[in-house]
Amino acid sequence: MIKESLLNPVDVAYRETVRAGDYWMKVVKAGQTIRIVDSEGNQAADTLFYSAANPAERYSAVDTIREQGNVYLTTGSVLMTNEGHPMLEIVADTCGRHDTLGGACATESNQVRYDLGKKHMHACRDSWLLAVTENPEFGMSKRDITHNINFFMNVPITADGGLSFADGISAPGKYVELKALMDVIVLISNCPQLNNPCNAYNPTPVDVLVWN
Amino acid sequence: MAELLYEDALPGGSHWSMVMPAGSLLKITDVEGGANVGMLFYNPRNLLERYNAPDTLKCQHTFKLTTGHCLYSDMGRIFCSVIQDDTGWIDTVAGTTNKAKIAARWGDRDYQHERNLWKQNGYDSFLVEVAKYGLGARDLAANLNLFSKVFTDDEGNLQFAEGHSQAGNTITLRFEMETLVVFNTCPHPMNPAADYPRKPIQYGVYKADPVAADDICRMSRPENGRGFENTRRYVCCAGH
Numbered sequence: 001m002i003k004e005s006l007l008n009p010v011d012v013a014y015r016e017t018v019r020a021g022d023y024w025m026k027v028v029k030a031g032q033t034i035r036i037v038d039s040e041g042n043q044a045a046d047t048l049f050y051s052a053a054n055p056a057e058r059y060s061a062v063d064t065i066r067e068q069g070n071v072y073l074t075t076g077s078v079l080m081t082n083e084g085h086p087m088l089e090i091v092a093d094t095c096g097r098h099d100t101l102g103g104a105c106a107t108e109s110n111q112v113r114y115d116l117g118k119k120h121m122h123a124c125r126d127s128w129l130l131a132v133t134e135n136p137e138f139g140m141s142k143r144d145i146t147h148n149i150n151f152f153m154n155v156p157i158t159a160d161g162g163l164s165f166a167d168g169i170s171a172p173g174k175y176v177e178l179k180a181l182m183d184v185i186v187l188i189s190n191c192p193q194l195n196n197p198c199n200a201y202n203p204t205p206v207d208v209l210v211w212n
Numbered sequence: 213m214a215e216l217l218y219e220d221a222l223p224g225g226s227h228w229s230m231v232m233p234a235g236s237l238l239k240i241t242d243v244e245g246g247a248n249v250g251m252l253f254y255n256p257r258n259l260l261e262r263y264n265a266p267d268t269l270k271c272q273h274t275f276k277l278t279t280g281h282c283l284y285s286d287m288g289r290i291f292c293s294v295i296q297d298d299t300g301w302i303d304t305v306a307g308t309t310n311k312a313k314i315a316a317r318w319g320d321r322d323y324q325h326e327r328n329l330w331k332q333n334g335y336d337s338f339l340v341e342v343a344k345y346g347l348g349a350r351d352l353a354a355n356l357n358l359f360s361k362v363f364t365d366d367e368g369n370l371q372f373a374e375g376h377s378q379a380g381n382t383i384t385l386r387f388e389m390e391t392l393v394v395f396n397t398c399p400h401p402m403n404p405a406a407d408y409p410r411k412p413i414q415y416g417v418y419k420a421d422p423v424a425a426d427d428i429c430r431m432s433r434p435e436n437g438r439g440f441e442n443t444r445r446y447v448c449c450a451g452h
Contacts, residue, residue: 055350062265062307062354065370066401071305072368082352084310101275101305103266108288112271112439125286142260143350145286157364161276161301163269 003075005092005177007033007211014210018045020203021122021192023131025138026210027052028180033091033211035177036188038152040204042168044191045151046104046124048144049079049087052183055140057081061100061147071157073098073149079178087184092177095170099153101163104128105193114195124189131187138185150191151176153198168198214418224410225330227337227396229344231256232292232387234447237418239296242359245379247411248400249358250308250334252342253283253291254392257450259347261287265304265354271435275364277302277356280432282439283385289443290388290436293429298381301361306370308334308355309401318399318408331408337396345392358383360400372402386420386429388443 018024028034036045049059060082065071067080075093078086104124111119132140152170190206214237222228255261264286272281278297282290314333323330338352361373399409430440
């Protein structure tokens with residue numbers, strides 16, 4: 001559901017531009033609101049969330065879609081943990097639909113999807129692995145790289161149980177905004193994918209804004 | 213028919229795990245109809261390699277899993293292929309039950325009074341089994357639900373298909389690499405049954421015939437041809 005935010009970027013506590021192919025890993029406190037902006041359009045922000053108090057408790061795509069009874073995420077979706085607790089709520093969304101089935105690209109999955117020779121190309125899971133390694137204070141490793149949200153991606157299910165990769169429904173400046181219901185570690189890979197027509201083979205920056 | 217190595221059974225609401233060698237078959241039978249088998253896969257030689265539902269769905273452009281599909285690890289390899297599925301639809305997006313969910317739907321898990329008829333849940337079952345290999349909650353992933361169908365409407369609303377699997381339906385997985393299989397017979401988390409569904413399964417382990425050049429899983433998509441080649445490269449180097 002399209003819903004515009006009432007928050008004003010003038011009042012942000014924090015703002016950063018994340019270039020394509022980079023990661024962003026920070027704690028967002030309970031009560032804070034994080035906005036991710038698709039600055040130039042048709043980009044994918046591959047995002048994982050963890051409880052800052054106990055990173056073994058983390059965003060669970062399957063618990064989220066089952067408990068809300070719908071596979072797509074938008075305004076009103078409550079993101080659930082693997083322990084069944086509400087973690088964040090999407091409070092504004094000018095895109096209308098976000099994917100949580102398709103997962104994140106990896107060098108290995110690029111080989112399967114596109115070509116065996118693609119293994120040298122940068123991928124989201126490389127960014128996450130670098131992030132958990134460069135931020136040892138969170139105590140995380142490959143074990144914690146799980147099933148994510150793809151903000152701004154549109155992956156509709158067909159009537160016969162197929163999965164299609166539709167053109168993006170996002171556009172420059174569209175955003176999604178989430179209110180944290182617990183202290184969460186947010187780990188974004190701003191997708192570097194160069195093999196997918198969804199982004200016109202042109203990965204672009206996203207902006208991250210946080211309000212208190 | 214492939215050579216039978218052994219047969220066994222598991223009552224409803226129970227869990228087990230085993231290592232399947234490359235080139236083996238696991239044929240599972242829904243004895244009474246309405247069974248659910250929650251299942252996860254790991255590489256026993258590198259437990260950080262595990263079943264990845266999103267990669268599996270995305271690379272085969274599918275929301276459902278059935279005959280002809282391959283079940284992928286997060287490392288671009290194929291743990292196993294679905295070479296036969298009487299039910300036509302295996303769920304891998306609805307997850308599993310936990311203690312609170314079982315209690316809310318069907319009552320407390322109470323071993324004190326119910327003994328082996330306690331209302332076991334899928335999450336605790338997975339935890340117990342993966343702990344046998346040194347793993348924990350951080351290692352659980354989106355699981356398969358064999359014999360269960362969850363489908364969507366145009367708006368993406370999820371529905372559980374009641375009566376999906378019939379008594380005697382079977383599903384056969386062929387393992388393309390050595391795989392730790394963790395499974396339980398706890399109810400599907402969207403099962404609306406009034407009483408805790410306690411459905412047994414039987415299973416047989418067989419030696420698989422060599423994968424033919426025109427194999428249904430290898431040929432079902434060009435992606436799977438590359439998945440088979442990735443797996444071949446790993447198996448030939450790993451000394452299996």
